[in-house]
Amino acid sequence: MPEIKPIAVIENDFDEKFGIPRQAGLCSGVSRIVFLPEYRDPESLRGLEGFSHIWLLWEFGEAKMHGKWSPTVRPPRLGGNKRVGVFATRSPFRPNSIGLSSVKLLEIRHGTPEGSVLYVSGADMMNGTNIYDIKPYLAYTDSHPEALSGFALTEGGRLLVDIPESIVGRIPAEKLQALKEILSQDPRPQYQNDPERVYTMAFGGMDVSFVFEGDFVRVVKIETRK
Numbered sequence: 680m681p682e683i684k685p686i687a688v689i690e691n692d693f694d695e696k697f698g699i700p701r702q703a704g705l706c707s708g709v710s711r712i713v714f715l716p717e718y719r720d721p722e723s724l725r726g727l728e729g730f731s732h733i734w735l736l737w738e739f740g741e742a743k744m745h746g747k748w749s750p751t752v753r754p755p756r757l758g759g760n761k762r763v764g765v766f767a768t769r770s771p772f773r774p775n776s777i778g779l780s781s782v783k784l785l786e787i788r789h790g791t792p793e794g795s796v797l798y799v800s801g802a803d804m805m806n807g808t809n810i811y812d813i814k815p816y817l818a819y820t821d822s823h824p825e826a827l828s829g830f831a832l833t834e835g836g837r838l839l840v841d842i843p844e845s846i847v848g849r850i851p852a853e854k855l856q857a858l859k860e861i862l863s864q865d866p867r868p869q870y871q872n873d874p875e876r877v878y879t880m881a882f883g884g885m886d887v888s889f890v891f892e893g894d895f896v897r898v899v900k901i902e903t904r905k
Contacts, residue, residue: 685738685809686718692854693805694904696741698866698880698887701755702769703780704801705864708857710782712797712810719794724787732816733784733799738809739776748774755868756831767829778804781816837863841897849901854883862889862896 691710693699700706712735727733751762752770765773782799789795797813840859842850850858866880872891879888881904888900 683811685715685811686813687712687714687810689713689735689737689802689804689806689808689810691802691804691806692857692883694881694884696805697878698861698882699805700803700861700864703782703803705803706857706860707800708802708854708860709785710799710802710804712799712813713793714795716794721789721795724795724797727784727813727815728787730784730815732781733797734812734814734816734821735778735780735782735799735802735804735810736812736814737778737780737804738811739771739773739778740808741771741805748772754830759868763830777811780804781821838865838891838894838896839863841895843898846898846901850885851883858882858887862887862898865891865896867891 689710689712692708748765749772750765752765752768752772753759753762754768754770757763771778780801780803782801784797784799786798787795788798840862842859847855861880861882867878874891877888877890877899879886881887884904886900886902886904887898888902889896889898891897
């Protein structure tokens with residue numbers, strides 16, 4: 680069997696696992712897909728500009744299995760307490776650490792110092808993640824509106840996000856909407872519900888600290904990452 684090698688890496692604002700959207704398409708933040716030198720031939724992208732969405736096959740780099748794999752996992756959707764079969768989930772803890780995400784293709788930018796670069800939105804992976812393949816999304820065969828969603832019936836309700844005027848000016852304008860979307864989805868594990876706790880996540884070169892107050896998530900501090 681031939682060796683499977685990365686063809687590209689993704690670059691975005693998610694420097695740590697905490698805060699990454701739980702599924703693709705839940706956050707409109709922009710990511711760059713930069714091809715490794717061996718795969719920078721622009722001919723490999725000929726025709727891709729005709730597609731609005733693409734599939735990414737990638738590696739769960741921060742969730743590698745050590746030793747024997749487990750046939751069951753505890754999905755956050757069920758509060759982290761109930762076990763279900765690993766193949767009934769999208770858990771990163773799998774026999775093979777392979778992820779699959781559909782993202783929106785915003786632009787193909789040719790002639791950069793890194794060759795042809797893809798700009799996408801909706802990625803649910805950490806900065807620096809290896810990408811193993813890219814395929815076009817085909818609506819007539821890949822979309823199934825009648826599909827059942829098992830225990831993941833809905834996305835879940837969104838929280839209201841409050842960023843005080845004294846803080847909002849510290850957030851680059853192009854990152855503000857994506858940050859609000861991430862916070863509104865409640866990035867905490869669902870088994871954590873401590874109203875006194877201050878959470879901090881890395882995003883876009885910043886450490887963003889926030890608290891939860893009922894249906895609100897309130898940003899209390901933003902610092903530039905060192």
